Amino acid sequence: MRVIPKEFNNYNIRYIVRSAIEKDAKKLADVRLQIDGETENLDREKGEAYIDETGFKKIIKNDTESINNLFLVAEVDERIVGFSRCEGNRLKRTSHKVEFGICVLKEFRGYGIGKNLLKESVHWADSNGIKKITLNVIETNNKAIMLYKKYGFEVEGILKKDKILSDGKYYNTILMGRFNG
Template structure:
């Protein structure tokens, strides 16, 4: 297995210029702040603001480990000199599960609608395809229809449902959709 972590890729969508690149250790402080803010902006994430907080040192360690691992990919999106979103693709060194990775993505609300999530996903798919990864998995809240449509557009299919998986601020329980993309 080999890893492709190429040069930054530039995008210009609706008057917003941004770059998608591999995470660097110096991004750690900003990543801690961005993740905390994103958790407070949407209920699509697993966490509420401040829960399961990852500090600068922990992000730095994660970046170091992901950079060394042929199974992991940590990407950031930088706009106006600031990290505005990121994605992680995490695999396993266990032989029986080394063919698959789990994908997660988050983008600051002010930057929704510029294709950032889509481009992070596309780069992750390239990484998986290039590295002979046979399956990408992800979880998505049933109410996040835009994300579900995006994932289906890029070859993901529904594999299952975790019923009443999340309790949101409206007091109701919601299902989590488990999706997978297979690379034969």
């Protein structure tokens, strides 16, 4: 599904949040690879589960055609600096919910980009009959957890010792959900 682009001005930076389009595919492959190397908050290390330009074109096409999917990008001066996805399915018993994921380049964190990608995704879900948004977040990502709670997400469960990070220690994954209805 697509949304109307929105412009934001935060902390002297101007950016647009809009639906991903096919011509974004190459940039998205590069941005995802870079972000995976900048943080341990995501599931992947740099280069793991790599999605190339062709893969992103397929995802964008599917998300555009599906009423239960939304793929947003954040763009600064025509440069993609972050993105988010809501992915649902057509199974009758779970068609009311989508899974949310988000990532922003390190140099563009702190400008409200993640917050606005989340806000626009929540607005889209609420406006399109999506009753539940779920997400996973590592227990050490306190900023994200606080942001999610601010937008109505609650802790639904914990996957204990779910991830091993570069320090060799195991960390919990927190399962969060927001129900509208």
